[in-house]
Amino acid sequence: MNEKTQQPGCWNRLGRAIAVLLRLVFVVVIAILIGVGIYYGVPWVYWRLVIPVQDSAAxxxxxxxxxxxxxxxxxTDLTEQSQRISALESDLAAQRERIAALEGDMGRMDELLVAQEETLSELRPALDSTEEATGQLGDDVEVIYGELDTLRVEMADPNRVVAAFxxxxxxxxxxxxILKARMHLLEDNAGSARQALALARANLERVILLSPEPEAETLIAIQERLDAANTAIEERPFVAINELEIIWRDLDAFITSETR
Structure with a gap:
């Protein structure tokens, strides 16, 4: 009876020991698995989950x-562009003002051009007359040069200059x-007219003696006409007056040609 009761107790203890041992093994295996899981799982989780999350966050x-x-x-670019646009708008407004001012100036210039054209059209006749006067002046200058040449020749001989003067x-x-004689005849003063003609004839005689042959012949012809006018004073005073006027003009032309 005691042997029968002792055998089941041994088996029970053995079973319990095995059960405890199995539990211990199971716990150890679980612990090992947990350790292995922790050892390999944490880095895997870290590299597979944490690192990507950190990378993604970064x-x-x-x-x-x-x-x-x-x-x-x-x-910043928008601000700069806005400032540039504002500056460009300001420049555009200034350019428009300048264009408006230039248009005003162009209008005034057109008016001035029209006025200048009118002035030029008015000045063209004066310019033409000025050109004609310039041509005449050129002729006068040539005449003056001729007179200067004559004066140079005359100045070379002082006696000749004195004689000509x-x-x-x-x-x-x-x-x-002669002019006095004509005036006396117009006043019906025949005596004074004859005295004036006598003085004129005497002066012509002196000039004839001092003049070369061609000029002397011209003066002799004037002197003869002067004698004819003196003769006509008594009978035909009106004819004498007209003749004295003609003689006076001819002598004036002769003196003018002498001066030239």
Missing amino acids: RIEILQRDLENTRTDWN ERRLILLQAWGE
Whole structure:
């Protein structure tokens, strides 16, 4: 009876020991599995989950920074563009004002051009007359040069200059006496007219003696006409007056040619 009761107790203890041992093995295996899981699982989780999340977070942060920088740059660019647009609008307004001012100036210039054209059209006749006067002046200059040449020749011989001056002076005296004689005849004073004609004839005689042959012949012809006018004073005073006027003009032309 005691043997029968002892055998089941041993088996029970053995069974319990085995059960405990199995539990211990199970716990150890579980612990090993947990340790292995922790040893290999944590790095795997870290590299598979944490690192990508951190990388994603870092990338997101970088992207956010880039986005903020881009927004800042865009805002700066927009501000600069707005300022440039404002400056361009100001320049455009200034250019429009300048264009308006230039258009006004162009209008005034057109008016001035029209006025200048009118002035030129008015000045053209004066210019033509000026050109004619210039041509006449050129002719006068040539005449003056001719007189200068004559004066140079005369200045080379002082006696000749004195003689020419004396001849002209006597001719002017004769010319004046003829004019006096005509005036006396118009006043019906025949005596004074004859005296003036006598003085004029005497002056012509002196000039004839001082003149070369061609000029002397011209003066002799004037002297003969003067004698004829003196003869006509008594019978035909009106004819004498007209003849004295003609003689006076001819002598004036002769003196003028002598001066040239």
